[in-house]
Amino acid sequence: MSTTPSTETTTVDATLETRGIEPVPEAERTGHPMQLFWVWFAANISILGLPLGVTLVAVQGMTVWQAAIVAVLGSVGSFAVVGVVSIAGRRGGAPGLTLSRAVFGVRGNAGPTAVSLLSRLGWETVNTTTAAFALLSLCAIVFGTDAAAKSSPVLTILCITVFVVLTVIVSGLGHAVLLTVQKWSTWIFGALNIVVGVSLVSTVDWQAVAAAEPAAAGVVVAGIGVIAAGTGIGWANASADMSRYQAPGVRAGQLVLSAAAGAGIPLVLLISLGGLLAAGDPSLGDAGDPVAAIRAILPGWMAVPYLIAAFGGLLLSNHLSVYSAGLTLLTLGVRTKRVYAVVVDVAVTFAGAIYFMLIADGFYGPFIAFISLLAVPITAWVGVFLVDMARRRHYDGRALMDLRSSSRYWYSGGFEPRALTAWLVAIAGGYLFTTAGAGDDVWFRGPFAGTWAGENGLGWVITFVAAGGIYALLGGAKKTEVTR
8 A cells, every 4th residue: 555755664752753644553642631732832922922912903993902802712712623623633643634635535635735834834934034033133132233134134044044943953853852842941931921021011001001992893803803813723724733642532622622721821911912012002013023113112121031032932833833834745745754844844934034034025914914815725624624523533544644546535536526625615705705915015805805794804704614514515524434
């Protein structure tokens, strides 16, 4: 029987994970939900939560209290979905996009996998760029160098390199090392974030906070979509990558809670804090370098711990993203070992960071547009995958790795037409209501973006409902376990 193009062995030791995308043997699935709690917590204590809160208040016009409600519903709710999808990893013992072969077919799965890889690469570019900005600012304080990226191209490339190397060390070593680093780093950088957060709270203009007028209900609904798309939705198809090592006896509710609470706690705090800052200084919403803009609010003595916390939080997020991206690259059929797939991934994000720092004129406009565009196909995948999960309790490990026509998941020419039809139609429907970008920097605007649903950011909801509903109506959820 043929397998995916991977030359990896199937063992895991204490320092280097040599397994690729093949299912984890049941005897090696000894993980517990608390491990995932730390993984999701660490991945979401980065500074990127602050600009999301700034966007809600300074750009969308919400009050701080509305922004806090949006943060809870958007981040906790979307990561609850991440937890639900991770149940599939516990059942099948394989990465999420590998399990997706059972739903879309061994060839049809290439579309969702490519979208997932693009999402991971985009987020990693955002992480790398923001972290390099933080390191540039730190160098300016310690060594007196120029903090402007375009004025110091050599130093900028060096800062990007430092972040990339630190990412590869952990992500390349793999699962066991990742779990340990994420857990203990959470305490270190979490404590730094608390210190910085307390200092930032002291700068808040509480009169401006109290005087703010609440935004319309539709704006709040739209904000929930922005936060969901910018937090949990982007992680949903990577959630099984870590849960595949969970013990078979772990309860589904524990997996959901570990993701929702692990990510929700830091995100709600950071997004709410970003909203507080923006209430007194709306200009933060227009900052080209949010790291420097927020640092400028702090007293001089707090700048160093702030920048270290920012850098560390982004690094923890990137560890998990690059690890998943490596597995996604293997699922696409790249013939290499997992650790080399990680190196290929960071090489792409290295180039992306150079572009945004040394060539492009803006950063957060493309960031918001990127979130909006990729949220649609990823949400469509989630809709189909969750409906499939409702009826599927078993994944055939051998069939997942068999790319020939003899595979149980070959279906029709390697494609599962019901799943692919539902996915593609839902994507088309979602984009009809989607606007990517803001203000004068709009990349894409669907023909129905001006309707109530479009203006309130509900394109992703329409996508989710359409994908799951069409797949169920076509009978995919009832026929996925038919043997050949």
